[in-house]
Amino acid sequence: DAGITQSPRHKVTETGTPVTLRCHQTENHRYMYWYRQDPGHGLRLIHYSYGVKDTDKGEVSDGYSVSRSKTEDFLLTLESATSSQTSVYFCAISEDVGLLETQYFGPGTRLLVL
Amino acid sequence: KNEVEQSPQNLTAQEGEFITINCSYSVGISALHWLQQHPGGGIVSLFMLSSGKKKHGRLIATINIQEKHSSLHITASHPRDSAVYICAVSYNNDMRFGAGTRLTVKP
Numbered sequence: 097d098a099g100i101t102q103s104p105r106h107k108v109t110e111t112g113t114p115v116t117l118r119c120h121q122t123e124n125h126r127y128m129y130w131y132r133q134d135p136g137h138g139l140r141l142i143h144y145s146y147g148v149k150d151t152d153k154g155e156v157s158d159g160y161s162v163s164r165s166k167t168e169d170f171l172l173t174l175e176s177a178t179s180s181q182t183s184v185y186f187c188a189i190s191e192d193v194g195l196l197e198t199q200y201f202g203p204g205t206r207l208l209v210l
Numbered sequence: 211k212n213e214v215e216q217s218p219q220n221l222t223a224q225e226g227e228f229i230t231i232n233c234s235y236s237v238g239i240s241a242l243h244w245l246q247q248h249p250g251g252g253i254v255s256l257f258m259l260s261s262g263k264k265k266h267g268r269l270i271a272t273i274n275i276q277e278k279h280s281s282l283h284i285t286a287s288h289p290r291d292s293a294v295y296i297c298a299v300s301y302n303n304d305m306r307f308g309a310g311t312r313l314t315v316k317p
Contacts, residue, residue, distance in 0.1 A: 136309070137309075138310055139296065141304060152303065155305075184251070186253060188253075195240065195241065195303065196260075196300060197241075197258060198243075198255045199255055200255065201252070201253040201255070203252060204251050204252075204253075
């Protein structure tokens with residue numbers, strides 16, 4: 097199994113509060129991704145990173161920001177959480193050529209915004 | 211309209227049956243991925259392919275670029291194959307996912 101961890105694994109928060117999810121890898125892979133998974137929508141790409149301090153937006157980036165100050169960590173921040181951001185969030189990594197290669201997924205973070 | 215369509219949405223099979231899950235897409239892609247999501251929620255990448263066919267154990271994935279279609283086959287299905295199978299396509303530095311096919315294999 098690829099060494100990917102996500103923290104926290106579960107979180108309940110209130111509307112309007114900031115939330116940061118962390119993805120940590122021990123594989124030294126270049127690419128990291130954040131997805132959300134919702135019933136009826138499947139998985140959707142939020143943001144991805146192709147190196148330290150290099151990030152780009154995915155399909156559903158509004159309301160989210162990311163940061164990558166170290167190779168091993170990719171943070172997803174909800175500046176002011178809304179109920180529509182209740183979801184399961186998955187982090188993934190890939191080694192060298194991004195979306196053209198196999199991705200390895202973390203265990204997921206279940207976020208509930210009340 | 212979703213760029214990636216999977217069929218069927220749900221599939222129930224008896225152990226030992228040959229399974230086919232289909233994926234059609236509407237955009238020009240760089241690669242196509244098949245993922246497996248276990249009942250506990252974990253996601254595993256099964257295949258990434260941009261042409262032809264790949265095989266891993268009892269799993270076979272094929273893609274026809276001209277027809278914008280891919281299939282995932284499972285031979286000699288087993289109850290442990292029960293999961294949601296997800297098709298995804300890479301294009302323009304983005305990924306789009308199908309809604310998934312829920313497979314249940316009964317003993």
